[in-house]
Amino acid sequence: MKKEATALKHDPQTLPSALQEIPGLLQGKKPAVFLDYDGCLTHIVKDPDKAILSEEMKKTLQQLAEVCPVAVVSGRDRANVAKLVQLDNLYFAGSHGFDISGPGNMHTEPGGAKAALPALEAADKTLKQKLSHIDGAMVERKRYAIAVHYRNVADNHVEEVKKVTADVLQQHPELKEGLGKKIIELKPNLDWHKGKAVLWLMEELDLNKPDIIPLYIGDDITDEDAFAELQGKGIGILVGEHDDQTAAGHRLESVEEVQEFLQKLTQHLTTPAHAGMENNL
Numbered sequence: 001m002k003k004e005a006t007a008l009k010h011d012p013q014t015l016p017s018a019l020q021e022i023p024g025l026l027q028g029k030k031p032a033v034f035l036d037y038d039g040c041l042t043h044i045v046k047d048p049d050k051a052i053l054s055e056e057m058k059k060t061l062q063q064l065a066e067v068c069p070v071a072v073v074s075g076r077d078r079a080n081v082a083k084l085v086q087l088d089n090l091y092f093a094g095s096h097g098f099d100i101s102g103p104g105n106m107h108t109e110p111g112g113a114k115a116a117l118p119a120l121e122a123a124d125k126t127l128k129q130k131l132s133h134i135d136g137a138m139v140e141r142k143r144y145a146i147a148v149h150y151r152n153v154a155d156n157h158v159e160e161v162k163k164v165t166a167d168v169l170q171q172h173p174e175l176k177e178g179l180g181k182k183i184i185e186l187k188p189n190l191d192w193h194k195g196k197a198v199l200w201l202m203e204e205l206d207l208n209k210p211d212i213i214p215l216y217i218g219d220d221i222t223d224e225d226a227f228a229e230l231q232g233k234g235i236g237i238l239v240g241e242h243d244d245q246t247a248a249g250h251r252l253e254s255v256e257e258v259q260e261f262l263q264k265l266t267q268h269l270t271t272p273a274h275a276g277m278e279n280n281l
């Protein structure tokens with residue numbers, strides 16, 4: 001069996017800002033840009049349906065996608081995140097990379113999670129029943145994941161939410177636990193994650209070339225899989241911080257800094273020295 005390499009981890013506070021050194025970051029190469037959604041392109045808010053992309057961020061993404069490949073890699077349902085962004089020249093990897101779509105009617109499910117659908121269906125039903133009496137608890141079904149939200153649950157009921165979720169997980173060996181910001185996720189128990197989805201897209205879009213460098217920006221624990229996969233191959237940028245160390249090599253402080261970085265990146269790519277490079281999308 002192939003042994004996974006262990007990623008080097010850092011304290012987020014020690015990382016240099018990605019804003020300072022765009023030309024140095026790119027090492028003369030053209031980026032392929034992979035972006036998380038919640039906490040990266042939009043602020044974290046109480047209601048997931050209210051995490052709306054600002055018009056400025058949308059324009060920024062649109063302009064960037066005109067000069068280099070751009071994909072949004074999210075824990076959200078693919079159709080949901082694609083609807084929130086509404087740009088048809090981007091790729092979307094939803095359910096943590098199990099469900100991918102893109103321009104030209106591309107749609108594929110590369111992680112092999114179809115067999116987990118009955119377990120997800122059953123778990124979703126049970127969770128909704130068993131958590132309905134807890135104020136603020138919310139069960140969000142995605143095609144290949146379920147997020148149990150406890151952001152709006154009173155502190156003295158959070159343990160109950162976690163216990164119910166752990167019990168349901170135990171009934172379904174086809175599923176495994178994932179953690180995020182005030183959510184517990186149930187995901188297919190497979191060796192697939194955002195990092196593998198990024199590598200899959202690089203291969204599929206013919207981006208594994210010496211003059212292209214993958215760049216991944218994200219804020220949460222699930223983005224660590226992508227940072228780890230890109231160590232030695234590309235650039236990982238952590239937004240803010242989460243509860244752990246990070247495999248990213250750079251940081252940005254906030255959603256506002258992500259927008260500033262993407263705008264500067266677009267400007268850099270549209271200077272005469274870079275303008276001749278083709279967009280592979």
Ligand SMILES: O=P(O)(O)OC[C@H]1O[C@H](O[C@H]2O[C@H](CO)[C@@H](O)[C@H](O)[C@H]2O)[C@H](O)[C@@H](O)[C@@H]1O
Pocket residue numbers: 036037038039043044045046047048049051073074075076077140142147149151180181182183220222
């Ligand atoms: O991978 P991402 O695009 O970052 O998606 C991760 C999860 O994001 C959403 O939940 C998070 O954002 C919500 C809105 O700001 C917030 O209320 C929640 O507490 C956060 O965990 C989304 O609802 C989940 O499905 C995603 O897995």
